[in-house]
Amino acid sequence: MADSPGLTGPEPASPSATGRRESWLRRPDPKTAEQEFERLRTLLAGQIERDELREARQTAAGMICLKPDDADALEVFTYLDKELTQLDAPPPPPAPEPARAIQCIAAHANEILALAVSPDGRFIMSAAGDSPANPGAPPAKPGAPPATPGAPPAGNDFGFRLWDVATGKEVRRLHGHTSVTTSLVYGSGGRHVLSGNRGGTLGLWEVETGRLTQRFKGRVKFVTAVALSPDGRWALSGSDDNVIRLWDTDRGDRIRKFEGHAKPITSLAFSPDGRRFLSASQDHTLRLWETDNGRLVRRFKGHETLVWSAAFTPDGRRALSASGCGFFSPEKGHVALDCTIRLWDADTAKEIRRFKGHTDVVHSVAVSADGKLVLSGSEDKTVRLWDLATGEERSCLEGHARGVRSVAFVSNSKHFVSGSLDGTIRVWQLPG
Secondary structure, three states: OOOOOOOOOOOOOOHHHHHHHHHHHOOOOHHHHHHHHHHHHHHHHHHHHOOOHHHHHHHHHHHHHHOOOOHHHHHHHHHHHHHHHHHHOOOOOOOOOOOEEEEEEEOOOEEEEEEEEOOOOOEEEEEEEEEEOOOOOOOOOOOOOOOOOOOOOOOOOOOEEEEEOOOOOEEEEEOOOOOOEEEEEEOOOOOEEEEEEOOOOEEEEEOOOOEEEEEOOOOOOOEEEEEEOOOOOEEEEEEOOOOEEEEEOOOOOEEEEEOOOOOOEEEEEEOOOOOEEEEEEOOOOEEEEEOOOOOEEEEEOOOOOOEEEEEEOOOOOEEEEEEOEEEEEOOOEEEEEOOEEEEEEOOOOOEEEEEEOOOOOEEEEEEOOOOOEEEEEEOOOOEEEEEOOOOOEEEEEOOOOOOEEEEEEOOOOOEEEEEEOOOEEEEEEOOO
16 A cells, blocks of 8 residues: 555654764763863963953853863852853942032021021021030130131120021021020911020010010920921920920910920921921920820830930821930940931831931931921031931031031922031032
């Protein structure tokens, strides 16, 4: 029967094809393999000497095929592969441009304890203490120029001063306090400034005229912190008697007390809607209160030392706090503990993120208007910018000769300011 189409079997392989297959399957002659390995070794050495890394990697791979267990060949191939992987990797994105100082205002001959920026970003208000900004300098002779060029003469500097952000020039001085001003805050409209001092005086001032429009009634001890509600109806004061007081700004009357902290109040901040506020204290805690009824909503625990500053994020959903404690140890010298900034969930009091980098007490913290950046000032003489979403440090800014006590963003602008114990105010510009 004839074969059907398509059912024929394979044709016998030709002798030449069979020989080729057998040669592929045969292991190389050991003597020939050794000679090839040595040839490749010599070739590899020359390629490395000529910095021909890609060719050298191929040569090393060939050596491994001949001797898979050769430790030297494996080590050289691994090294070359790693080097070439790094060379072939795309370049990292350029580092963000750091912020930079654009102005230094020699504002006071004494230490700056507080500053506030007007809502429109045009003016800075500053207040100084009764200690000289340059304590190591010899006493000035009568009629001698101030130690800091451009600064007013030292002495009792109980008033506070208004500065033009653009020019760095003094606009006016506000007088009336008979004790050191410890805290300042602008009202949301920019027409008034609230101040507190060591003598227990709390005053509301008209910025345009420098006139004291309201002196709040009631016995108050050393005022350590102040805040104004967004609508300007309420003022808060914190004192070294551990008590927070709420005041009516129209009548000057005290509305209520908020008690619970075990040590002096250090910072106060209203929520964006004014219905709640934060308080920071030397008792290591941050607390959230309801403004209308005085109820303590929650306590934020986690700081190991004194809490110096508090702030809300613009949406009011999160809170920031800054802390630290420094002391001298005979064995270790200056020691600083818990020099951190912490981000909290305002509704649960849970810590979200911790910002680390400062090496001494963090005195002040602020949040940008868009809620993306955090600003801090520290006794380590630096001002630092942080990414709120990641906690990454964006800039570490040096220039102040002493600790930084106050920092603030300039609203709707690419600038921020810092006030220092060295008596100067610095205006900084954000990158970009």
